[in-house]
Amino acid sequence: TAEENEEYKLFVRRKVFRNKLIWILAVTNFFVYIVRFAALDWGPTLLTESKGLSLATATTLCIVFEFVGGNIGMLAAGWATDHIFRNKAHHTCFFCMLGAALSIALFWIIPEGASWWLMILPFTFIGFFIYGPQALLGIAAANQATNKASATANGILGVFGYASTLISGVGFGFVAQHYGWNVAYVTMIVMALAGALSLLM
Numbered sequence: 389t390a391e392e393n394e395e396y397k398l399f400v401r402r403k404v405f406r407n408k409l410i411w412i413l414a415v416t417n418f419f420v421y422i423v424r425f426a427a428l429d430w431g432p433t434l435l436t437e438s439k440g441l442s443l444a445t446a447t448t449l450c451i452v453f454e455f456v457g458g459n460i461g462m463l464a465a466g467w468a469t470d471h472i473f474r475n476k477a478h479h480t481c482f483f484c485m486l487g488a489a490l491s492i493a494l495f496w497i498i499p500e501g502a503s504w505w506l507m508i509l510p511f512t513f514i515g516f517f518i519y520g521p522q523a524l525l526g527i528a529a530a531n532q533a534t535n536k537a538s539a540t541a542n543g544i545l546g547v548f549g550y551a552s553t554l555i556s557g558v559g560f561g562f563v564a565q566h567y568g569w570n571v572a573y574v575t576m577i578v579m580a581l582a583g584a585l586s587l588l589m
Contacts (some may be wrong), residue, residue, distance in 0.1 A: 414548040419583030420521045421549040425556035438569035440500045457515025465520025477524040485584035487517035496573040
């Protein structure tokens with residue numbers, strides 16, 4: 389009915405569009421996807437140019453980053469949320485973002501030309517930590533919006549997540565080309581820490 393339709397619109401405005409927690413989660417998702425896309429999409433170039441790996445080895449590390457680190461990270465983050473953080477997904481995400489920043493820093497300090505076996509662990513841990521928030525932020529948004537408006541809330545997070553390609557794509561490439569890979573690594577660390585800080589809100 390018209391009355392039910394109007395009531396639903398008011399509900400969505402209150403639980404989603406006027407809910408500051410949804411917007412905080414969306415901003416966090418923006419930072420999560422910057423780190424994820426920077427490591428995954430730029431991975432082969434990052435690994436060949438800054439670490440001296442062959443393209444085949446660099447691609448292998450990117451596969452391990454996503455399929456091993458990412459998948460295990462999502463499962464571990466879900467388990468930790470349920471069993472350690474009392475279903476508070478944003479707490480898990482906060483520690484994941486700190487872990488991602490630390491893993492990027494550890495990977496950064498590995499010297500160029502080092503064995504790829506030395507690089508694979510910290511690079512995999514970047515995926516392990518960044519895929520946890522990617523999976524959990526949508527759950528956190530759905531819990532805030534309830535099942536009546538969870539799709540709308542996740543739509544907002546999705547817009548922010550894929551808007552991050554402006555930074556992780558064009559921006560990251562610009563930084564690497566004009567200022568070098570060291571500044572690009574710093575940019576990734578700053579983005580991960582910004583995501584952690586946004587969760588403190």
